[in-house]
Amino acid sequence: MDMQTLGREAKATAHKLAALSTKEKNNALLKIADSLQEALPQILAANALDLEQARANNIPQAMYDRLKLDEKSFLAIVNDMRKVVSLPDPVGEEFDGRVLENGLKLLKRRVPLGVIGVIYEARPNVTVDITSLCLKTGNACILRGGKETINTNIAMTKAIKEGLKKANLPAECVQYITDPDRAYVTELLHMDNYVDMIIPRGGAKLHELCKKESTIPVIIGGFGVGHIFVDKTANLEKSIDIIDNAKTQRPSACNSVDTILVHKDIAQTFIPMLAKRLASKKVAMVCHKGTENLAQVDNATVEIGKDEDFSTEWLSLRLNLTIVDSLDEVLEHMRKYNACHSDAILTDDYQNALRFVNEVDSACAYINTSTRFSDGGQFGLGAEVAISTQKLHARGPMGLTELTSYKWICSSDYLARP
Amino acid sequence: MDMQTLGREAKATAHKLAALSTKEKNNALLKIADSLQEALPQILAANALDLEQARANNIPQAMYDRLKLDEKSFLAIVNDMRKVVSLPDPVGEEFDGRVLENGLKLLKRRVPLGVIGVIYEARPNVTVDITSLCLKTGNACILRGGKETINTNIAMTKAIKEGLKKANLPAECVQYITDPDRAYVTELLHMDNYVDMIIPRGGAKLHELCKKESTIPVIIGGFGVGHIFVDKTANLEKSIDIIDNAKTQRPSACNSVDTILVHKDIAQTFIPMLAKRLASKKVAMVCHKGTENLAQVDNATVEIGKDEDFSTEWLSLRLNLTIVDSLDEVLEHMRKYNACHSDAILTDDYQNALRFVNEVDSACAYINTSTRFSDGGQFGLGAEVAISTQKLHARGPMGLTELTSYKWICSSDYLARP
DSSP: OOHHHHHHHHHHHHHHHHTOOHHHHHHHHHHHHHHHHHTHHHHHHHHHHHHHHHHHTTOOHHHHHHHOOOHHHHHHHHHHHHHHTTSOOOTTOEEEEEEOTTSOEEEEEEEEOSEEEEEEOSOHHHHHHHHHHHHHTTOEEEEEOOGGGHHHHHHHHHHHHHHHHHTTOOGGGEEEOOOOOTHHHHHHHTOTTTOSEEEEESOHHHHHHHHHHOSSOBOOBSOOOOEEEEOTTSOHHHHHHHHHHHHHSOTTSTTSOOEEEEEHHHHHHHHHHHHHHHHHTTOEEEEOTTHHHHHOOTTOEEEEOOGGGGGOOOOSSEEEEEEESSHHHHHHHHHHTTOOSEEEEEOSOHHHHHHHHHHOOOSEEEESSOGGGOSTTTTTOSOOSEEEOSSSSOOEEEOSGGGEEEEEEEEOSSOOOO | OOHHHHHHHHHHHHHHHHTOOHHHHHHHHHHHHHHHHHTHHHHHHHHHHHHHHHHHTTOOHHHHHHHOOOHHHHHHHHHHHHHHTTSOOOTTOEEEEEEOTTSOEEEEEEEEOSEEEEEEOSOHHHHHHHHHHHHHTTOEEEEEOOGGGHHHHHHHHHHHHHHHHHTTOOGGGEEEOOOOOTHHHHHHHTOTTTOSEEEEESOHHHHHHHHHHOSSOBOOBSOOOOEEEEOTTSOHHHHHHHHHHHHHSOTTSTTSOOEEEEEHHHHHHHHHHHHHHHHHTTOEEEEOTTHHHHHOOTTOEEEEOOGGGGGOOOOSSEEEEEEESSHHHHHHHHHHTTOOSEEEEEOSOHHHHHHHHHHOOOSEEEESSOGGGOSTTTTTOSOOSEEEOSSSSOOEEEOSGGGEEEEEEEEOSSOOOO
């Protein structure tokens, strides 16, 4: 593959995309959705090839399920693209405007980033989602999906390019890396002359590769051990509902909880109640500081935890359980075990609630609320590009606005002098 | 040097700094300023050692002048630190607050980034400036100045740490890399477990090193070819004043102009006028497209330009001069030659002014104004950390706010469900 040509072509479209009106961008989204829908037979046929290969390779069932498209699931993806039409367009917003003493008029105007590179795993919906969000914000994109979905992605990209042409937009504004060779990922990460931002959507290895190799700014995200502290004043019944939700609603999500810290004064009462509920949901309790004695209820799966378990993001139905003496101890524990994503306090103590949100270094700090809310859709952002756990540019759930930058626009009557 | 210890110590202070009130931070700034002032004899003695070494190494006069401190210049630096006290503290600002339908209350709160690594050249004022701005925003910092100022910087850092102790703050929140070995810069760039942002302040080589090596987000900035387009409707007398200012006020600044594009309809009149003024200021004209015939006035230094000169950031009294047929040609030229910093149109044509600011991809787009305004102080930001020419996080002049991130604070009555 000639990656440099791919990059140059994408970059060349960026100034055209930046100049589009919201109406033109929405029209393009609808035309692309139509093209995708028309290509349904070809896309399902391509997906069948990927599934055949997947069976031949004995890939895990969960991955196979994510890979598989049928008419219903594909049309849902296409309709998600149509929904992006109704989201507000952040591009063109002007803010921080003012006139300085010397007569200089200043403002910031929100503009697209330019070209966004996205590297993701075997979820065919990401190809359509990212195309929608980039196009809505006037950005070109270079996509590289998992090799397991290559036929599906190529068929979808073909339909996307046809839709772009119908909308009189350059087909090169959505580029797909069709060669599964990993060397092209590395080359993409070095194309800082053409690409303005890299979004890796995948596991820890992919993020490490991007951190190490990329000469382009990268959005690191989706990692972090999730904590919930149950204070002695917490409403215990409601706390159990919250922990149940935070652990079991979608255990594989990055915003699900990994460690429960219980105040010593309520441990005797609360831990057996919690253990009973979680046993009914098949959650294995990884117990620290003697909590195994309190968690040992009927049907409970209980094991003794090791220190390194506190650093583990389970992504499954497992949960650390420990006892703490004070909020100080909670805060120290969270600093030690890298709380940086979504963490909660459950309390009716106003001072403790304030102190918790003031002092934790989490992207999202919660009071009496499930950490599962950390999601662009749930936060009312209308969409989610990624959940950033770094501090530059954007933190936590990223929506359309986070796919933009700004330019300063400065004017005077020729006479202002620095 | 044990860089890991340096990093761990800095990181350990970050949550303490984040919790300080504005009053406490301002008090610390005043205490540090006093400590620096008290250490004046020791700091000037250390500076004398650096100057002696500089003479022995025959460093260029301009660098020697930047290096040299005397009582007056040093007290000006210390007073700049005192001025930071009066700047507004961005930390703690809350924004984008709202209550969602499901009862979830959301807001973003501005928080420090954590630990900031700054790598800079032989300007002793940077050590004090960065300390002020980081401390005011509750950030710890790890500093690495040029080897030419090492004795001065070590003496200043010692005084800074004494001031921190007097203010009852941990001395480890300002760390200085005292060993000039370049290997420690590379090690710093890999310390993503401790450092949240890297700001390189120096030449192209340093920025390339940071882009290539850093696993920490980097602010790339200060580069870009500066353009001014003189449209056929521009006020010619006033345009000459602006170009004079943009080229000669401080030729070595990154926001000074490199290329003048003149509309063909006014070239015959304007270029000789401009050449006359610039000849009086000893500016060498690098002429393209036959402009040498028009620029050849008394005392003018005129030479024939080559295509690669359009890609050159002169940082000196040299200036490209060319003729264009239209605004389209200007925009195409600017895209080709990487306009990304500060660029201006001089025009009385409303449509052209709008189109220029809409379509250029510059961090700062100017109408009838000198590009020399691109500066945190001039923009009223109160301070300047860097001028970003990348699009992530911040673009253009960066002040105190750009040394912060935000956290999401999310609360409900236990009952909201995702």
